Amino acid sequence: MDNAEFARIAAIVFAVSMAISLLEMLYLTAISRKAPFWHTYAQPLKNALFVGLVGRLLPILGTVGFAVLGSKLAPLSLGNSWYVWPIGLLIFEFWYWVQHWLGHKVRLLWCIHAPHHAPDTLTSLIGLGRNIIELPYLGFFLGFMTALMGVPVEVIFVISLVDGFWGKFLHISEKMVPWKYGPLEYFMQTPAYHRCHHAKNLLYMDTNYNSITLFWDWLFGTLQPLRDAERVVYGITREVDSESWRDVQFSEFGALWADLKRAPGGWNKLCYLFMPPGWSHTGDHKTVAACRRNSHALADPGAALVQ
Amino acid sequence: MLSRTPEPHLSNKPGEGGERSTTDSTAFDARLTFHSSRLLRLAIGLALVYALLVFIGSTNVPPVAVVTTTATLPAGIAESWAVLTDFQDYPEWNPYLPDIDGEFAVGETITLTLVADKDATPIRPRARIEAISPQREFSWQGLLPVPGLFATRHVFALEPIDEGQTRLHHYEEFRGLAVALLPYDREFQTLRIARSFERMNDALIDRLSPRP
Numbered sequence: 264m265d266n267a268e269f270a271r272i273a274a275i276v277f278a279v280s281m282a283i284s285l286l287e288m289l290y291l292t293a294i295s296r297k298a299p300f301w302h303t304y305a306q307p308l309k310n311a312l313f314v315g316l317v318g319r320l321l322p323i324l325g326t327v328g329f330a331v332l333g334s335k336l337a338p339l340s341l342g343n344s345w346y347v348w349p350i351g352l353l354i355f356e357f358w359y360w361v362q363h364w365l366g367h368k369v370r371l372l373w374c375i376h377a378p379h380h381a382p383d384t385l386t387s388l389i390g391l392g393r394n395i396i397e398l399p400y401l402g403f404f405l406g407f408m409t410a411l412m413g414v415p416v417e418v419i420f421v422i423s424l425v426d427g428f429w430g431k432f433l434h435i436s437e438k439m440v441p442w443k444y445g446p447l448e449y450f451m452q453t454p455a456y457h458r459c460h461h462a463k464n465l466l467y468m469d470t471n472y473n474s475i476t477l478f479w480d481w482l483f484g485t486l487q488p489l490r491d492a493e494r495v496v497y498g499i500t501r502e503v504d505s506e507s508w509r510d511v512q513f514s515e516f517g518a519l520w521a522d523l524k525r526a527p528g529g530w531n532k533l534c535y536l537f538m539p540p541g542w543s544h545t546g547d548h549k550t551v552a553a554c555r556r557n558s559h560a561l562a563d564p565g566a567a568l569v570q
Numbered sequence: 571m572l573s574r575t576p577e578p579h580l581s582n583k584p585g586e587g588g589e590r591s592t593t594d595s596t597a598f599d600a601r602l603t604f605h606s607s608r609l610l611r612l613a614i615g616l617a618l619v620y621a622l623l624v625f626i627g628s629t630n631v632p633p634v635a636v637v638t639t640t641a642t643l644p645a646g647i648a649e650s651w652a653v654l655t656d657f658q659d660y661p662e663w664n665p666y667l668p669d670i671d672g673e674f675a676v677g678e679t680i681t682l683t684l685v686a687d688k689d690a691t692p693i694r695p696r697a698r699i700e701a702i703s704p705q706r707e708f709s710w711q712g713l714l715p716v717p718g719l720f721a722t723r724h725v726f727a728l729e730p731i732d733e734g735q736t737r738l739h740h741y742e743e744f745r746g747l748a749v750a751l752l753p754y755d756r757e758f759q760t761l762r763i764a765r766s767f768e769r770m771n772d773a774l775i776d777r778l779s780p781r782p
Contacts (some may be wrong), residue, residue: 338750342631349626353618413631482611 275463307391309508320404325402333410341413351418360479362404363472374515383498433457455489462495623718633743641771644777666770723743
């Protein structure tokens, strides 16, 4: 396959997924009137002016571009047998898990990833709200690193198309598709899992990083199925004005800058950049792990469950 | 630092084990919990790494390096095949593999006595005979305790030229992480290994040459 063919197939898949998103928009805002148009779609629309509509297409093409580079530098090739498809998927998903985990656990990278999490509603168009710096970041891990491990470019292209399409579907509004997906829930990431990922509930935060299968989340202990008793609350833990492009895209950078200015000494400043969000030089950490520890300590045996 | 402070009204469910839930947990949720056994996950992870190494060392992947030699043998294909596959006779003529201990049959484990360079100390690697196509080709794969690091496949392929001459393709494929990643002078090593193959090829030509 040459580059023109890659682009053509990617454009078709992109067009189909956009059509689904537009149907969702029509249903939510005009037919069922379950979501106010501007509040739900302010971010994708405003950010689309900045990133351009290609912001959704670029990650796939960017991934292939990075993959071509990686395959030139790869010390070995995994060949062309059929095995390379499941192995390629496993390796692709491994790097997906790694980049996504880093995006949540390294404060500087969280600033880049947070715009995707900040809005308090979830629709399949939320991908358009991604920070533009995230596009080459994704391409590096999903394309370059996967190809460097010997996965052929064609395999990466097809998997990233599936990932792009399925990843978009993972964000579909629960007001449109509220149900779970039966047997799929045993091995695939489904919208039910991904709703947990976008939640700010302590139980759900920093879980379900993958976008196609459950494997690496299960292996690394970050898998969290949706519980009917724990209603998902979307967003991040600071107050966000979901309609403000500036707030969604840049306030995490602002908060980081404020912490950096306040932190005494170079070491503390470095820690603010690279430790998980919520790390504090005072020792009063508000990271997800620390908050979970605290709430477990409160709920010792015999004590009432923290509600 | 506000960024990740959980809001106080948001609940947290502690202690998966001690928690009694009545309203949530469909059958599915209860079976696939957040805290699958660490030991199980570690075992599956290690098994996966092992499987990946086996794959990287297998012929499903193209070789990282190949050392190829060819020679024209002064005998017909039947005679060339007979001498080449008679391991018992190797001590009599073969300077590169002065001994092979084991049976010439597919799947058999053989122990090679291998003299890498002229006058070098022999090493005794083990290998498994991978395939035999009578009067055409046979190959063995090196056996090492850890797969996928340094995997070798040694091949002898014969091709008839005419009744009194046969072409020998004598080559070895190298696969594995060590071959791909360790720093070494690939050109120098390729030449060195090719020279030792040629020592054997030349001796085979001598062996097959009509005696005065």
